Amino acid sequence: MENVIDQPLALLGGPRAVTLAASRLEAACHWPIVGEEDERAVIDVMRAGTFSALDVTRRFEAEMARWHGVSHALGTCNGATAAQQAMWAAGLGKGDEIICPSIAYWASALPAFALRATVVFADIDPESLCLDPRDIEHRIGPRTKAIMAVHYRGHPCDMDAILAVARRHRLKVIEDISHAVGAMYKSRKVGALGDVAVMSLAGGKSLAAGEAGMMLTDNRELYERAMAFGAYERTKDELSTDYLVRAAGLPQGGIMGRMNQTCAAMGRAQLKHYPARMAEIHRAMSRFWDMLRHVPGIVPHRPSPSRYPDTTMGGWTEPLAHYVPTELSGLPAARFVEALAAEGIPPCRGVSFPLHLHPLLNETDIYREGRPTRIASATRDVRQPRGSLPVSERIAEQTLGVPGFKHDDPELIAQCAAAIRKVAVQAEHLLQSQIVESSARS
Numbered sequence: 001m002e003n004v005i006d007q008p009l010a011l012l013g014g015p016r017a018v019t020l021a022a023s024r025l026e027a028a029c030h031w032p033i034v035g036e037e038d039e040r041a042v043i044d045v046m047r048a049g050t051f052s053a054l055d056v057t058r059r060f061e062a063e064m065a066r067w068h069g070v071s072h073a074l075g076t077c078n079g080a081t082a083a084q085q086a087m088w089a090a091g092l093g094k095g096d097e098i099i100c101p102s103i104a105y106w107a108s109a110l111p112a113f114a115l116r117a118t119v120v121f122a123d124i125d126p127e128s129l130c131l132d133p134r135d136i137e138h139r140i141g142p143r144t145k146a147i148m149a150v151h152y153r154g155h156p157c158d159m160d161a162i163l164a165v166a167r168r169h170r171l172k173v174i175e176d177i178s179h180a181v182g183a184m185y186k187s188r189k190v191g192a193l194g195d196v197a198v199m200s201l202a203g204g205k206s207l208a209a210g211e212a213g214m215m216l217t218d219n220r221e222l223y224e225r226a227m228a229f230g231a232y233e234r235t236k237d238e239l240s241t242d243y244l245v246r247a248a249g250l251p252q253g254g255i256m257g258r259m260n261q262t263c264a265a266m267g268r269a270q271l272k273h274y275p276a277r278m279a280e281i282h283r284a285m286s287r288f289w290d291m292l293r294h295v296p297g298i299v300p301h302r303p304s305p306s307r308y309p310d311t312t313m314g315g316w317t318e319p320l321a322h323y324v325p326t327e328l329s330g331l332p333a334a335r336f337v338e339a340l341a342a343e344g345i346p347p348c349r350g351v352s353f354p355l356h357l358h359p360l361l362n363e364t365d366i367y368r369e370g371r372p373t374r375i376a377s378a379t380r381d382v383r384q385p386r387g388s389l390p391v392s393e394r395i396a397e398q399t400l401g402v403p404g405f406k407h408d409d410p411e412l413i414a415q416c417a418a419a420i421r422k423v424a425v426q427a428e429h430l431l432q433s434q435i436v437e438s439s440a441r442s
Helices: 002-006 022-029 036-048 055-068 079-089 159-169 220-230 232-238 261-291 333-343 390-398 410-425 427-441
Strands: 072-076 097-101 118-122 144-150 172-176 196-200 213-217 298-300 320-323 399-401
Touching: 002 410, 022 410, 036 261, 055 072, 055 213, 055 261, 072 079, 072 220, 079 172, 079 196, 079 213, 079 220, 144 159, 159 172, 213 220, 220 232, 261 410, 320 390, 333 390, 333 399, 333 410, 333 427, 390 399, 410 427
Parallel strands: 097 118, 097 144, 144 172, 172 196
Antiparallel strands: 072 213, 196 213, 298 320, 320 399
16 A cells, blocks of 8 residues: 555556546445345335335334334335424424524425425534534524434434433424434434434435335324324324324325335335445445544544444445645645546545525525515524534535445455545645646646
């Protein structure tokens, strides 16, 4: 490895650090892993023609509830629907507010709009990249109903601190575990910590079932409210809460939220093998990060044992590195990524765009109400201009996407780690070459 590191950078004419075929890296990072068992399960549903039935879905729900250690699970057609049902179950309605992190997939926040509720964004913790508990309390208003705790890129939130804030203010906590199915927070599985949890089971998520979602809870009333919102065909037989029973038979949310049983079938097959696959992912990613120990400018995005004891990353969804340019002669992250691509590591997905700065959250009148939807039903202007969430706004420059290994391939992992080390130790040379190139162009 040391010989590779000492060679000239590939971007500047030297040999590539990753000499194995690109297809090998693609295979090592490919997800989901689909085998004959998945195919047979899906084909069985197709041949039976029971796409919209409930038998397979109910079995999947029971298995997911048992695996997470909760009483109830409700399958949905996607993660956004699960989030919307959970928000409504938690009491969000016209003029109400939910607190979300700005660095998250849109489906963690935007379903509130359809409920005529709105979103107040809080900043993220610079280490975990999850909702910062210290930035929540001062954003709570008289209409705040819930907090959305997104376990971003597989890193669990600081749930003890978030739950403490929620309990003081009698708020519901919704966990979004789409990136973190199977992750542990201080020896407790995420998804069983808040009042309710939601997840996407889409192809790129930690547990993939095609295109589906799931809601988890120990609270029977929240479970029944979510069911009443979008699972109308179940309400006549499964509801026991009086005020919900009166409206049984029609979906109170006016949506068809059920899970397609081809997804339920695939989800059952995936869940059976997920713990073993998750263990291999952990071995591979731990091998990768251990090889990069003490490399300047690169810090793994994973739980610190001192701050998060007995905490794990689950399936390591789209892993990241913290990028510290001050340790790399001020080299911009974009130049580092460019050099990595030349070494044989194509660009990996970085952090999400800060939602609080998107025009949809500030200007768009979705329902033709004469005002931006974000504030159309709100009792206060909750829009947040640039500068209001400083960590969220600068985090893209301080993080890098890295390969998400799903298979433990020691030779490949060693080459990828060597490529990153090579670029890091030659950062000053790389920066100087960029300055020369810029001067020549000007």
